[in-house]
Amino acid sequence: MPMSQGLDERSPEERQEPPDRERERERSRETDEQEARLRTVRGMLEAEEADGLAALLADWHAGDVAHLIEQSDAEERGRLVALLRPSFDAEILAYLPLDLRDEVVALLNPKELAAAVAELDTDDAVDVIQDLDDEAQQAILENLPADTRALVEEGLTFPESSAGRLMSREFISVPQFWTVGKLVDHLRAEAGNEDSALPEQFYDIFVVDPMHRVIGAVPLSRVMRSKRTVRLMDILTKDIHSFSATADQEEVARSFRRYGLVSAPVVDRAGRLIGVVTVDDVVDVIEEEAEEDMLRLGGVGEGDLYRAVLDTTKSRFSWLAINLVTAIVASVVIGFFEATIAQVVALAVLMPIVASMGGNAGTQTLTVAVRALATRELSEANAARVIGKEMLVGTANGALFALLAGGIAYLWFRDPLIGLVIGIAMIVNMMCAGLFGALIPFALHRMKIDPAVASSVFLTTVTDVVGFLAFLGLASLILL
Amino acid sequence: MPMSQGLDERSPEERQEPPDRERERERSRETDEQEARLRTVRGMLEAEEADGLAALLADWHAGDVAHLIEQSDAEERGRLVALLRPSFDAEILAYLPLDLRDEVVALLNPKELAAAVAELDTDDAVDVIQDLDDEAQQAILENLPADTRALVEEGLTFPESSAGRLMSREFISVPQFWTVGKLVDHLRAEAGNEDSALPEQFYDIFVVDPMHRVIGAVPLSRVMRSKRTVRLMDILTKDIHSFSATADQEEVARSFRRYGLVSAPVVDRAGRLIGVVTVDDVVDVIEEEAEEDMLRLGGVGEGDLYRAVLDTTKSRFSWLAINLVTAIVASVVIGFFEATIAQVVALAVLMPIVASMGGNAGTQTLTVAVRALATRELSEANAARVIGKEMLVGTANGALFALLAGGIAYLWFRDPLIGLVIGIAMIVNMMCAGLFGALIPFALHRMKIDPAVASSVFLTTVTDVVGFLAFLGLASLILL
Numbered sequence: 001m002p003m004s005q006g007l008d009e010r011s012p013e014e015r016q017e018p019p020d021r022e023r024e025r026e027r028s029r030e031t032d033e034q035e036a037r038l039r040t041v042r043g044m045l046e047a048e049e050a051d052g053l054a055a056l057l058a059d060w061h062a063g064d065v066a067h068l069i070e071q072s073d074a075e076e077r078g079r080l081v082a083l084l085r086p087s088f089d090a091e092i093l094a095y096l097p098l099d100l101r102d103e104v105v106a107l108l109n110p111k112e113l114a115a116a117v118a119e120l121d122t123d124d125a126v127d128v129i130q131d132l133d134d135e136a137q138q139a140i141l142e143n144l145p146a147d148t149r150a151l152v153e154e155g156l157t158f159p160e161s162s163a164g165r166l167m168s169r170e171f172i173s174v175p176q177f178w179t180v181g182k183l184v185d186h187l188r189a190e191a192g193n194e195d196s197a198l199p200e201q202f203y204d205i206f207v208v209d210p211m212h213r214v215i216g217a218v219p220l221s222r223v224m225r226s227k228r229t230v231r232l233m234d235i236l237t238k239d240i241h242s243f244s245a246t247a248d249q250e251e252v253a254r255s256f257r258r259y260g261l262v263s264a265p266v267v268d269r270a271g272r273l274i275g276v277v278t279v280d281d282v283v284d285v286i287e288e289e290a291e292e293d294m295l296r297l298g299g300v301g302e303g304d305l306y307r308a309v310l311d312t313t314k315s316r317f318s319w320l321a322i323n324l325v326t327a328i329v330a331s332v333v334i335g336f337f338e339a340t341i342a343q344v345v346a347l348a349v350l351m352p353i354v355a356s357m358g359g360n361a362g363t364q365t366l367t368v369a370v371r372a373l374a375t376r377e378l379s380e381a382n383a384a385r386v387i388g389k390e391m392l393v394g395t396a397n398g399a400l401f402a403l404l405a406g407g408i409a410y411l412w413f414r415d416p417l418i419g420l421v422i423g424i425a426m427i428v429n430m431m432c433a434g435l436f437g438a439l440i441p442f443a444l445h446r447m448k449i450d451p452a453v454a455s456s457v458f459l460t461t462v463t464d465v466v467g468f469l470a471f472l473g474l475a476s477l478i479l480l
Numbered sequence: 481m482p483m484s485q486g487l488d489e490r491s492p493e494e495r496q497e498p499p500d501r502e503r504e505r506e507r508s509r510e511t512d513e514q515e516a517r518l519r520t521v522r523g524m525l526e527a528e529e530a531d532g533l534a535a536l537l538a539d540w541h542a543g544d545v546a547h548l549i550e551q552s553d554a555e556e557r558g559r560l561v562a563l564l565r566p567s568f569d570a571e572i573l574a575y576l577p578l579d580l581r582d583e584v585v586a587l588l589n590p591k592e593l594a595a596a597v598a599e600l601d602t603d604d605a606v607d608v609i610q611d612l613d614d615e616a617q618q619a620i621l622e623n624l625p626a627d628t629r630a631l632v633e634e635g636l637t638f639p640e641s642s643a644g645r646l647m648s649r650e651f652i653s654v655p656q657f658w659t660v661g662k663l664v665d666h667l668r669a670e671a672g673n674e675d676s677a678l679p680e681q682f683y684d685i686f687v688v689d690p691m692h693r694v695i696g697a698v699p700l701s702r703v704m705r706s707k708r709t710v711r712l713m714d715i716l717t718k719d720i721h722s723f724s725a726t727a728d729q730e731e732v733a734r735s736f737r738r739y740g741l742v743s744a745p746v747v748d749r750a751g752r753l754i755g756v757v758t759v760d761d762v763v764d765v766i767e768e769e770a771e772e773d774m775l776r777l778g779g780v781g782e783g784d785l786y787r788a789v790l791d792t793t794k795s796r797f798s799w800l801a802i803n804l805v806t807a808i809v810a811s812v813v814i815g816f817f818e819a820t821i822a823q824v825v826a827l828a829v830l831m832p833i834v835a836s837m838g839g840n841a842g843t844q845t846l847t848v849a850v851r852a853l854a855t856r857e858l859s860e861a862n863a864a865r866v867i868g869k870e871m872l873v874g875t876a877n878g879a880l881f882a883l884l885a886g887g888i889a890y891l892w893f894r895d896p897l898i899g900l901v902i903g904i905a906m907i908v909n910m911m912c913a914g915l916f917g918a919l920i921p922f923a924l925h926r927m928k929i930d931p932a933v934a935s936s937v938f939l940t941t942v943t944d945v946v947g948f949l950a951f952l953g954l955a956s957l958i959l960l
Binding site for chain 1: 515518541543544547550551553575577664667668670671678679680681682683699700701703704705706707736737738739740742759760762763764766767770771773774775777778779780784785789790792793796797799800801803804806807808810811814815818821822825826827828829830831832833835836837840841843844846847848851852855856857858859860861862865866869872873876877880881884885888940944
């Protein structure tokens with residue numbers, strides 16, 4: 001009975017409702033529970049049942065408390081934090097988005113914060129402290145116990161978004177001559193020791209040589225399966241993936257994904273073990289990096305759901321200002337053809353179609369390319385092939401939409417030449433959209449500029465200018 | 481020595497180079513290694529050193545082989561798969577993007593595939609098989625050993641993208657009266673047993689009652705710290721997160737992230753343990769879900785880096801066709817004002833500016849909203865607040881850009897009224913962009929339509945129509 005692969009005896013039909021209905025219910029159950037919890041908390045906040053609420057929240061997981069803070073408005077947040085202050089769990093901060101983290105930190109005093117942060121593992125402590133402003137950082141550091149402070153300060157010396165910032169300093173490393181029995185005895189003895197630096201959770205035992213260089217790792221599940229007399233040397237995995245402390249977190253995340261890792265050692269330049277990155281931190285990185293690219297492509301620097309109106313307005317202004325320049329460039333191009341438009345007003349009516357289709361086709365290519373660059377699916381090795389393919393796809397769809405748009409323009413304005421002009425312009429612009437949609441992000445990537453940030457401005461400029469130029473230029477040649 | 485929190489004795493200055501230079505080197509080292517490996521393999525492929533290459537690849541991690549296949553062109557892929565065929569590792573398939581998976585499967589015969597799939601854990605087997613076409617699925621299933629086949633077929637009865645598809649059927653579950661000592665002895669005995677269903681990797685021991693319902697879990701690291709006489713009942717975590725087999729994988733991923741889980745039980749409706757979801761599968765889900773939203777926002781259904789030109793052209797056509805309709809609607813709006821434009825051609829020159837700024841401001845809001853809906857940061861509880869805020873931000877930026885664009889238009893065409901018209905139109909359109917940029921995705925979400933797929937078409941229609949209507953309408957009122 002213990003080891004179960006247990007086949008369910010019921011038939012699939014009995015076991016399962018129509019999937020959609022069942023899943024709809026799942027989803028609404030989740031939402032209902034959240035709403036209900038939120039209503040309870042709000043009710044208690046309004047009824048000023050401070051003690052009851054504090055007791056309730058003390059039982060919640062830090063991730064749930066963080067979610068509650070996210071869902072509240074600024075006034076409620078203030079009252080919630082006031083309630084949580086007496087025994088604030090710093091892990092809540094680790095689960096909050098950056099903007100809200102600053103807001104909550106501002107509501108606590110440095111002593112309280114330091115006491116809370118001192119309870120965290122070093123990786124979480126560094127994670128919480130690194131994004132605060134200098135003053136808040138200093139205030140917390142000064143109030144930390146000396147040994148924790150030293151580790152956290154050291155963590156902060158590593159570059160932002162590096163493995164060094166991500167790693168925990170608490171890990172299990174043992175010499176290679178140990179047996180499974182000695183390891184188990186040691187762990188049991190340490191567990192009883194108050195001052196032990198034993199991490200709360202760990203997944204691998206790292207085996208090191210006398211210089212503290214990593215030789216290999218033994219997953220806990222393998223330790224548990226092995227007899228006491230087995231030497232760690234005989235069951236360790238030698239071919240493990242380790243990272244330098246300065247390695248970029250994206251690289252770490254890619255390796256975790258590519259090799260299905262759960263924890264991995266971080267080493268200094270001499271190969272000595274200095275920390276461990278675990279998958280829970282990597283999950284956050286994967287989510288953040290994907291989110292970052294998506295937000296940047298949409299012209300937003302970072303998530304600003306919680307920022308005040310003024311801050312959000314400011315943060316979005318610069319992107320819009322760049323786009324104003326692009327739009328004016330497009331207008332200047334149109335301006336060249338004022339005389340043509342004055343003669344055939346239909347051109348003014350039709351011209352946004354060509355530019356818009358080019359913009360959309362280009363955005364499709366751009367999105368695929370930016371994503372593929374981020375996951376390293378697109379690289380020097382296949383760039384020429386991908387760029388060529390995108391140009392062909394753009395041209396092919398350009399030809400299809402040339403027929404469609406040309407036909408519609410002809411029927412609308414009863415002029416076959418207008419149909420011809422919009423058709424040719426469509427093919428030219430969509431070909432350029434495919435070409436530049438792939439070329440621009442790749443070129444930016446080679447120049448070490450984040451393609452997610454800058455690509456779409458360049459692309460829009462190309463598709464607008466080419467679109468208006470081709471359409472109005474051809475019109476002035478053919479129609480007049 | 482064993483338990484190390486080892487502070488590095490060197491000062492931070494010694495330990496660390498200027499971060500940018502160091503990281504640049506990291507990044508290029510990673511790229512260099514990849515390129516070098518790829519060159520080696522290509523050289524061997526061209527020199528037809530089949531045996532040497534097969535031996536080389538046999539030592540590689542399945543994730544690396546998959547990456548190599550990704551980076552190759554169709555012809556190279558054919559030759560690589562031919563080399564790998566004799567002892568094909570089905571795990572390679574699990575690491576490949578869907579499109580490439582189909583291509584590689586088509587190159588193998590069902591017997592070979594079934595033999596390879598039989599070696600996988602059930603979760604990976606289901607993952608590999610589920611996306612193949614019916615014929616390939618059937619051919620593989622027929623060639624699987626009976627017990628594996630039953631488990632895989634059962635896995636396939638769960639809805640797509642559900643916890644049931646994600647879970648592994650291999651896990652450790654033991655009765656609550658067991659002690660740590662009994663558990664360890666049992667695992668050691670099972671490890672020697674050839675037929676054992678012991679999973680290769682596991683992180684938690686699940687404790688079940690006689691009805692096989694989950695009572696709680698004990699992480700391995702806690703088992704390792706506990707003495708042999710300790711009862712599992714006394715060290716188990718009762719408050720664990722379990723999922724029904726029909727739960728959506730997004731919900732599973734959110735919980736793993738929110739609670740920092742490494743593995744979690746999947747239960748049937750009676751609460752009985754039927755499988756376990758582990759974090760490596762969840763990492764893929766998180767990456768895929770974020771990617772999906774990003775690609776959908778960009779108007780691409782799924783990653784199509786590896787598809788042929790014709791397929792890609794087809795898959796992008798429908799999105800572009802919808803956009804053509806949107807563009808034509810905008811043109812119709814412009815058409816209402818043909819007479820106005822004929823009198824003041826400057827309007828044709830300036831009109832794309834208002835529409836374009838609205839589109840960009842709306843996209844900013846839309847991106848933030850779609851992302852926040854996906855992560856559940858945006859919900860009923862704070863929707864009204866977010867929508868109101870976005871409208872204010874749009875109006876505020878609208879006012880700023882009204883001044884800028886109005887000033888430029890005035891200077892360009894020497895007509896203060898044109899400046900006034902573009903200014904008012906800008907405020908109106910950017911206010912609508914903020915309002916609808918937040919409202920549209922939220923409304924679609926409430927109607928159970930994926931906001932990432934449909935939002936941007938609606939939004940563009942709004943910002944184009946309002947942009948042209950406001951600008952040209954005001955112009956015909958004020959200028960004529």
